Amino acid sequence: MNIKPEQLRLYAVTDRAWLGGGRLADAVAAALDGGATLVQLREKTLDDASLLALARELTEFCHTRGVPLIVDDNVEVALAAGADGVHVGQSDMDVRRARELLGPDKILGVSAHNAEEARAAQAAGADYLGCGAAFVTGTKPDAHPVSAETMCAVTAAVDIPVVAIGGIDESNILELSGRGLAGAAVVSGIFAQPDIAAAARRLRELAEKI
Numbered sequence: 001m002n003i004k005p006e007q008l009r010l011y012a013v014t015d016r017a018w019l020g021g022g023r024l025a026d027a028v029a030a031a032l033d034g035g036a037t038l039v040q041l042r043e044k045t046l047d048d049a050s051l052l053a054l055a056r057e058l059t060e061f062c063h064t065r066g067v068p069l070i071v072d073d074n075v076e077v078a079l080a081a082g083a084d085g086v087h088v089g090q091s092d093m094d095v096r097r098a099r100e101l102l103g104p105d106k107i108l109g110v111s112a113h114n115a116e117e118a119r120a121a122q123a124a125g126a127d128y129l130g131c132g133a134a135f136v137t138g139t140k141p142d143a144h145p146v147s148a149e150t151m152c153a154v155t156a157a158v159d160i161p162v163v164a165i166g167g168i169d170e171s172n173i174l175e176l177s178g179r180g181l182a183g184a185a186v187v188s189g190i191f192a193q194p195d196i197a198a199a200a201r202r203l204r205e206l207a208e209k210i
Helices: 024-034 048-064 075-081 095-102 115-124 148-157 196-207
Strands: 010-013 038-041 069-072 085-088 107-111 128-131 162-165 183-186
Touching: 010 024, 010 162, 010 196, 024 038, 024 048, 024 196, 038 048, 048 069, 048 075, 069 075, 075 085, 075 095, 085 095, 095 107, 095 115, 107 115, 115 128, 115 148, 128 148, 148 162, 183 196
Parallel strands: 010 038, 010 183, 038 069, 069 085, 085 107, 107 128, 128 162, 162 183
Antiparallel strands: none
16 A cells, blocks of 8 residues: 555645636645645646646645645656656546556555445555545536445445545534544635635644544
8 A cells, every 4th residue: 555544634636726817836835734635636627738737846846745646537647747646536547557557656546436346446456545425516516425324334345545525624524523534535625715724724633533
């Protein structure tokens, strides 16, 4: 396993749409100042060249803070940028193929919505799982919330750490307690906030309690 559970405590997932034209690097810096323990570059609207430039910038920046940088669903960009790994969904690249391309030492995260997907992902080489949607979310309006029972089944089915994702913010993060989670992945709860560092700080404090 290439990642420690504590590195997943507050997993910041980027979305430039919330920044009103501000620089993503500045927003990520604020999230790290607030206590984010992992960053995923998830920018679906960028072409590969723009994504690579951004991945290189953020990888270098995150590494100066000792925090891993994960690229969403683009192994080629992650490798070219020197990022720490990739996260793939169930409809993205095959997990075994992603592991082959990444090699044994990079971080591979996989989305899992039930225990069967969780076990398959672990067997194929995943280092951690993202389980969701935890709550109704505007980031993925077609994502259906996963019940507490299903999330517990996912964490019980595998030996690798699991984070919840989807609609998580300060108002509901403590509802995730007791599900065996390593932490929470947050998008708008961090990057849509007027004070990103303060929002991340509060979420980190709450994430430590789940």
